[in-house]
Amino acid sequence: MPCCPDQSSSACDDTSREIRVSTASGSRSPLPLALAWIEEELNDLSTRDLLRKPKLRTGRQGRSVVLDGRTLVNFGSNDYLGYAGDVRLIKAASKAACSEGFGAGASPLVSGQSQAHRKLEEDIALLLQTDRAILFSSGYAANVATISALVGPGDLIASDERNHASLIDGCRLSNAEVLIYPHRDMAHLETLLSGVKTARRKLIVTDSVFSMDGTRAALDDLAAIASKHRAIFMVDEAHATGVYGLRGSGLVEATGTADGVHVRVGTLSKALGSAGGFVAGPSQFMEWLSHKARSWIFSTAHPPAVAAAASCAIQLLQREPSRRIDLLARSREFARRIASLLHDDAFAAWDTQIVPIICHTAHAAVNMSLRLAEKGLYVPAIRPPSVPHGKSLVRVSLSSQHTTEDLENLALAVHAVRGSSC
Numbered sequence: 166m167p168c169c170p171d172q173s174s175s176a177c178d179d180t181s182r183e184i185r186v187s188t189a190s191g192s193r194s195p196l197p198l199a200l201a202w203i204e205e206e207l208n209d210l211s212t213r214d215l216l217r218k219p220k221l222r223t224g225r226q227g228r229s230v231v232l233d234g235r236t237l238v239n240f241g242s243n244d245y246l247g248y249a250g251d252v253r254l255i256k257a258a259s260k261a262a263c264s265e266g267f268g269a270g271a272s273p274l275v276s277g278q279s280q281a282h283r284k285l286e287e288d289i290a291l292l293l294q295t296d297r298a299i300l301f302s303s304g305y306a307a308n309v310a311t312i313s314a315l316v317g318p319g320d321l322i323a324s325d326e327r328n329h330a331s332l333i334d335g336c337r338l339s340n341a342e343v344l345i346y347p348h349r350d351m352a353h354l355e356t357l358l359s360g361v362k363t364a365r366r367k368l369i370v371t372d373s374v375f376s377m378d379g380t381r382a383a384l385d386d387l388a389a390i391a392s393k394h395r396a397i398f399m400v401d402e403a404h405a406t407g408v409y410g411l412r413g414s415g416l417v418e419a420t421g422t423a424d425g426v427h428v429r430v431g432t433l434s435k436a437l438g439s440a441g442g443f444v445a446g447p448s449q450f451m452e453w454l455s456h457k458a459r460s461w462i463f464s465t466a467h468p469p470a471v472a473a474a475a476s477c478a479i480q481l482l483q484r485e486p487s488r489r490i491d492l493l494a495r496s497r498e499f500a501r502r503i504a505s506l507l508h509d510d511a512f513a514a515w516d517t518q519i520v521p522i523i524c525h526t527a528h529a530a531v532n533m534s535l536r537l538a539e540k541g542l543y544v545p546a547i548r549p550p551s552v553p554h555g556k557s558l559v560r561v562s563l564s565s566q567h568t569t570e571d572l573e574n575l576a577l578a579v580h581a582v583r584g585s586s587c
């Protein structure tokens with residue numbers, strides 16, 4: 166059976182790689198007149214240090230990574246538990262691909278839902294202890310579809326100013342009125358909601374762990390405010406699934422707020438090392454969503470192999486709790502080290518695996534990232550539109566695969582280059 170459990174297997178050989186690289190290299194045809202404005206816009210992005218180019222990765226994600234041909238210690242992935250390159254996920258995916266084929270071939274409603282998908286939905290519901298879960302091809306698709314299914318014109322959404330782009334886009338697509346509250350400012354949120362005269366439905370939406378700056382939402386306060394104002398409370402656990410809670414289901418579990426959270430969204434693409442998104446909740450809600458969530462109805466299910474890999478990661482979460490325990494312990498240790506080296510109290514009680522080093526300007530963030538790369542450390546610069554102008558940063562993403570020595574080296578390197586970069 167042609168499966169590829171490890172990189173030495175000949176089934177993994179990519180014989181087309183050279184052809185692809187040579188056809189894709191450097192060709193630049195002139196822009197048609199109708200698109201000529203693009204050149205000017207690209208030049209503008211370039212002068213403002215906002216031009217982005219994907220780096221080419223060779224091989225798997227892991228403690229270290231090969232990017233554009235250079236091996237660097239990897240502080241730039243969301244593979245928090247080291248499962249993205251884990252041979253057990255690869256084997257699970259290969260097995261499912263061998264039995265169910267690679268492509269799903271249709272949307273879930275038509276014929277795209279395989280046994281691997283169904284099993285994963287059950288695994289997620291069990292992990293989150295909800296009635297049911299439904300899968301989406303990405304976390305982005307799950308957020309956009311869920312928000313625009315829940316609310317519409319005449320409704321109101323309260324959204325944290327630092328929510329992820331997929332939540333923002335869902336708010337926009339819904340055509341509901343959107344009130345943005347300052348980051349984690351509960352008093353402001355309360356004032357905004359108290360001022361609302363009429364709204365058919367209200368929705369409060371937040372990341373649980375904020376993707377770019379690593380802060381945590383005050384889920385208990387938000388749940389209380391939602392309850393007081395009879396609002397639906399939706400939490401995006403993208404960076405918390407797999408990392409927080411005794412079972413590893415997320416920050417809702419860790420903070421004991423499941424009863425006050427009505428809609429839990431997550432992704433399988435980060436700590437679970439696979440791909441796809443999910444929404445979990447009461448079965449009637451899931452059933453309703455399957456009639457309203459447009460990216461679920463009108464999009465092909467993601468490949469069964471991807472679902473099987475995610476199920477495998479959920480099993481491993483239960484067998485290997487030490488990965489998330491170690492990750493969070495090391496994250497706290499690293500942040501404390503940074504707090505003392507940079508004399509910055511903001512990090513003294515840090516408690517997530519995402520540690521931002523604020524650089525303000527895009528130029529400074531790019532410069533710092535380059536200086537760290539010179540020391541063999543990959544820490545990406547995060548610039549607008551991922552963060553607001555003036556709030557650029559380098560984002561340290563920690564993984565259970567990092568060693569204590571990796572973290573000490575990074576802390577010392579950040580200290581050494583920060584003065585001259587940020």
Ligand SMILES: Cc1ncc(COP(=O)(O)O)c(C=O)c1O
Binds near residue numbers: 303331441
């Ligand atoms: C907070 C948050 N929500 C949702 C997503 C989207 O998840 P996915 O990558 O599975 O589309 C991301 C991804 O970056 C994220 O950071």
